Amino acid sequence: MLSIGIDIGSLTTKTVVLNNGRFLASVVSETLDEAEISAQVAMTKALERIDADEDPLRFVVTTGAGAKGVSFSDRSKAITTCLARGIAYCVPEARAVIDIGAESSTVVKTNERGKVLDWANHDKCAAGTGIFLQQMAKLMKLSFEEMSELSETASKGADITGTCAVFAESEVISHVHRVPPTPMPEIILGIYLSVSSRIKTMCKRIGANEKIALSGGVALHKGLVRTLEKEIGQPLFVPDDPVCVAALGAAVLAGEEIQKETAQ
Amino acid sequence: MYDHQNKHNSQPRYTPLKTLEVFKAVNRSFPHTDEINHIHDQGGKVFGWLCTYVPEEILHAAGILPVRITGYDRETDLDDGNAYLYMNNCSFSRSCLQMGLTKEYAFLDGVVGGSTCDGARRLFDLWRQYIGTPFHHVLTVPRKYTENAHSLYLAEVEMFKTHLEDHLEIKITDEELMGSIELYNQTRSLLRELYNHRKKPNPPISGSEVMEVLDACFRMPKESFNHHLKKLLQELDGSQNAYSGRARLMLSGSVLANPDFISSIEQQGGLVVADELCTSTRYWGDMVEVQPGEPPLKALARRYLNNYPCARMFPSEERFRRIIETAREFKVDGVISEIIRYCVPYSHDLPLLTKRLADINIPVLSIDLEYGSSGSGQIATRVQAFLEMIEAKK
Structure with missing residues (x-):
C-alpha cells in the first residue's frame, strides 16, 4: 500500500x-x-x-x-x-526545522521521534517569505543566483527595518534611488538580514537553539541561507530536497x- | 465528504436542548426582546453596563434592568467607530461605539462603566459626547488589593449609588440591595452548577452552547434567566448527550461573546470545557458574601474588587493562581488565549502566563483577533496544529 x-x-x-x-x-x-x-x-x-x-x-x-x-x-x-x-x-539529527515557504514562515521544535514540541509561525505578512524575496529580485532585476553572488561582496547590509513587506519594498526603492545609490550588494545583504532577523526571533521565542534544519523553497537560495546561518550563529542542515x-x-x-x- | 476524518466531531447521541432555544431566541432578538419591550411599555428603565467591575446589583436594586454592552458579537465594518476612535483602541471598544453611534443602543436609559482600561475609558469619553444616553457613570477602579484600594473603591461604589439615587429621585434601601445580592448569587451558583457539568469527561453541553447561555445572562432579567437556567440544568441532568474531543481546552482572554468562535474550535475537535473570560468565569466566579451586621454595599465593593481578576490588576499572581486552579479543576490539556488586537493588559500578561502554564505542562496557543471574529481559516489551521501537538504529547 x-x-x-x-x-x-x-x-x-x-x-x-x-x-x-x-x-x-x-x-x-x-x-x-x-x-x-x-x-x-x-x-x-x-x-x-x-x-x-x-x-x-x-x-x-x-x-x-x-x-x-x-x-x-x-x-x-x-x-x-x-x-x-x-x-x-x-x-534524523535535527531537533528543529525552519520552513520558509512562499507566503509563510514557520519554526517547529521537534523531538527525536519527529513529534512537535512547540512552534511559531508568521503568516500575517509576506515579509520574511519567498514571495518577498521574489519581489525584491524582480525590483532589482536580478536572478536569485545573481543576488546570492552579489551579497557575498557586501561589507555591510543596508538598513531595512520595515516589518511589513510593502514598507520594506519602499525602503529598498529609496536605497536604489539614493544619491549616491546604496551599492547593490549592500541592499541585498540588507534584505537577507531583515528576513533572517524575523526567523531568528521565532527561533528564540520557542527556544529552538541547536540542530536546526531548513526547509521550503527558500532553502535553495544560497545567499539567504548563508546569512541566516551567520545570524543564528550555527550551520543549518539543508536536506537534499528541502522543498x-x-x-x-x-x-x-x-x-x-x-x-x-x-x-x- | 470525508466522514472518517471527522469522527472526533461526530456526536451521535446528541439531542438538542430545548431550554437552550429560549436563550438563543433572546440573543437573536436582543435588544428587541419581549422582556425589554415590556419593561419600556411599563415605563421601566434599562441601563447598559460595560466591564465586570460595575456592581450590577445596585442597578437591579434601583428597579432597573441591567444589560451588558457587548458591541456586535460578529466581525463587522466599524466605519463610525474607526472614525472616532484611533485604530490602536481595541476593536471591542470600536464595536461598542459603532453600535452606539448607529443608535442601536438608543434603547438604553443609562450607561455605567469602569475606568478599567484605556479602551473602555476612551469609549466612554466619546459615548458621553456623541451618544447622549440620559445617565452616565464611570467608576474609578483601583488596580491593587490594598486596604487603601478597597476603601477608595467602596467610596466609588457609594458615589455611584448616590448618583443613581439622585438621578432617579429614589432611595435604594439595604433590604433592596440584599434582595438583589441574593438573586445575583443565585445566578452565580446556578452558573457554577452549569460549569460543573463541563468537568465531566464527556460534558453534556458544548462550549459554544454555554456561550449562548452566558450571552442571554447579560440580556435577560436575572429572575427569568435563573428560572430558565434551572430548567436547563434539569434537562442536562437527564441528558444522554456526551461530547468528546481530541483535547480538553480552556479559553483565556478578555471579552468574547460570539459562540461561533468557540464552535470553530470545536469543529476542529477541541473540547472547550473551561474559560477565563470577562464574559464568563470572571463575571460569575465569586459570590457576594455579606457578613452579619455589615452594610451590603461594603460586601459588594469587596467582592467586585476581589473577584476573579482582570489582567489589569496588579500583582498578576492572583489571576495566574486562579487560572491554574481552573485548568486543573477542569482537567484541561491546553489553553487557547484569545487577545483582541491592541488589548494591552492581556497581551502584556501573556508571556508570564504562558511560562506558568508551561511549568505545569499545559501548552498555550495564542490567537490575536478582531473582536467578534467567528474564527477564520487561519485560526482553524492554528487550532489544528495545536491539537495535533497536544495529541502527540499524550
Missing part, C-alpha cells in the same frame, strides 16, 4: 510517495486555482513517475493551505506536524496510519 503525502502550498504543490517507509518519488507542480485539482494533478504525476496503477491501494495525507478541500484525502494534518515528521525522516519536507512528513504520517489500520 502506498503512503502519499501532498503539501498544497500557495505557489506549488508537492507530492511524495513512500512504500513501507521506502522513498519512491517526489513531484513538485504548480498550485492551480482549486486545491482539489492541484492535488489530483500532482498525485497523478507522481504515480506516473513510479509506473503505478492509476488508482492504486493508497493512503493520502494532505497538508498546507488547501489541505481541507481535497475529496480523495484520507486525512489532513497541520503543516507543523508534517514538517516535524518530514525532517525526522531526512535529517518536499512537509509532503514527505505527510507521507510518513500516511504510513503511520496504514500501520495503525493493519494493527487493528
